Amino acid sequence: MRSIPVKKSVNQLIFAIGVLVVWEALALLKLWPPYVFPTPRGVAETLWAGLADHSIFIGIAVSLRRVALGYAISVVLGILLGVLLTWSRFLQDTLGGVILSLQSLPSICWVPLALLWFGLSETAIIFVTVMGSMLAVTQATKAGFDNVPRILSMAGRNLGAKGPQLFWHVMLPASLPYLVDGLKQGWAFAWRSLIQGEMLYVTLGLGQLLVAGRDLNDINQVVVVMVLIAGIGYAVDSLLFRKLETSLRDKWGTAIASA
Amino acid sequence: MSNYVLDLFSRATAGSRVLPEYDELSEQVKPRKDAPANDSVSQSPDSRKESIALSGVFRSYANSRGSFTPALQNIDLEIEQGEFVCIVGPSGCGKSTLLHLLAGLDKPTTGQVIVDGNPVQGPGTDRILLFQELGLFPWLTVRQNVEFGMKMAGVSKDERKDRARTFLRMVHLSHFEDHYIHQLSGGMKQRVALARSLALHPKILLMDEPFAALDAQTRDMLHDELERLWKETSPTIVFVTHNVREAVRLGDRVLLMSFRPGRIKKQFQVTLPRPRHVEDSDVALMSKEILGQLREEIDRSFNAEYSREEKR
Secondary structure (H helix, E strand, O other), X not given: OOOOOOOHHHHHHHXXXXXXXXXXXXXXHOOOOOXXXXXXXXXXXXXXXXXXXXXXXXXXXXXXXXXXXXXXXHHHHHHHHHHHHHHOHHHHHHHHHHHHHHHOOOHHHHHHHHHHHHOOOHHHHHHHHHHHHHHHHHHHHHHHHHOOOHHHHHHHHHOOOOOHHHHHHHXXXXXXXXXXXXXXXXXXXXXXXXXXXXXXXXXXOHHHHHHHHHHOOOHHHHHHHHHXXXXXXXXXXXHHHHHHHHHHHHHHOOOOOOO | OHHHHHHHXXXXXXXXXXXXXXXXXXXXXXXXXXXXXXXXXXXXXXXXXXXXXXXXXXXXXXXXXXXXXXXXXXXXXXXXXXXXXXXXXXXXXXXXXXXXXXXXXXXXXXXXXXXXXXXXXXXOOOEEEEOOOOOOOOOOEHHHHHHHHHHHOOXXXXXXXXHHHHHHHHOOXXXXXXXXXXXXXXXXXXXXXXXXXXXXXXXXXXXXOOOOOOOHXXXXXXXXXXXXXXXXXXXXXXXXXXXXXXXXXXXXXXEEEOOOOEOEEEEEEOOOOOOOOXXXXXXXXXXXXHHHHHHHHHHHHHHHHHHHHHHX
């Protein structure tokens, strides 16, 4: 059977309409009480109300500002740590294992420590975000440097690059496919960790809106905020990282190194 | 060493017979007498300048059994400025090791490697090695690859661009300057690597089986191009290959290396007139002679492999 090529967007539209129809049908059947089962209309109304009173905009803005700060810190520290691990055999033998084991901690595990150290503060949330994503960046940086083909660094040295030049003009660009992979993973971890951090205490931000929804038994709000969190995560991934990956792939003529 | 004079003579006479531009060649291939004498350069009495001198070079590597495998043994070698020397030998004879020593990417266990009168301390842009695997940078365009060495040396942006374009024109890749490496064919990549090396005006060009992976037609074309570029920029070339005909086609001199440990078993002066071609009968004849001797070494290398197999 020949399949007719259909545009991706058409498929997505059909799927969305299908989901809405089934959802509304289930809602009309009233199988569950309304505080357990959200309705399309209820979700739409909550979304509209949130947009109208700007609470959603404020939540998104606050969360994005925090994740930008936390992610920036974790990228800088993560890459730095990755470079140190590559350069120093001693650090690699010692810290390497520690980092691996810390990476298996869910970021929520950092919350008690954050609270004891920083109290109910902005700093505590940023700390959780950084700890949640930094080590992924470190691992990818290390893998990137370890996998630079020897021939490229030899060619660089042969053409007169030494020390920092070799680092900036050969090692770093050569490890970029791995690095971008790590940055992408780091972003996903940072965003998740932030939301977890924001659920800690009363503050603006999407995590808090989610908790508020539960406290008010407002399932519609819970669903709205969950959709927003997932949507923003997806949007950043596809707007930023997918573009970066595509441009890398075009230059290198390869599939991105799959770690 | 009188061979060298003979060789030059034969080249010059051949030039007048065969190609008009040959006079120009004989001018350029001659040692640069007019160049200001470097104070540390030891000049031989007849004013020929030595480009490379290896004396008593040994190189061995630690192997997994805790002993040492000798790669090079007692290499004594002198190469003159502007000379085109080809090295042939069975695989595992240390040809690449020799080039790495010259490039400063490796150090001899004992012995001395002298380039232009100075011991080699490390990599330097006066000696550029063309790797078999090329080592072109996939994240840079063709022109940026050619500019790389100049960028490291701090050459200004405009000059870099100009020089890169000059060399890309030389290797006929002007139209591809904005392409990325993966968009090029094998032969084109070779030419990018060649342009990248030549753009640094190296005194010595070290080539490690550069054309081994190419088809015969592309290789023929690149032989012509390499010879032309050699005439135009007159570097000393040390060219490693396993292809004897290629060595005779290109070299002023062919060195035959023995199987492990690598020693220079024999030297052949190639006085055949240029331009030569791989299919020329005199090239074939000379290749046959060299190949006969090479075969003994290849047999030895096979025997060594077999006996190792049997021991298992």
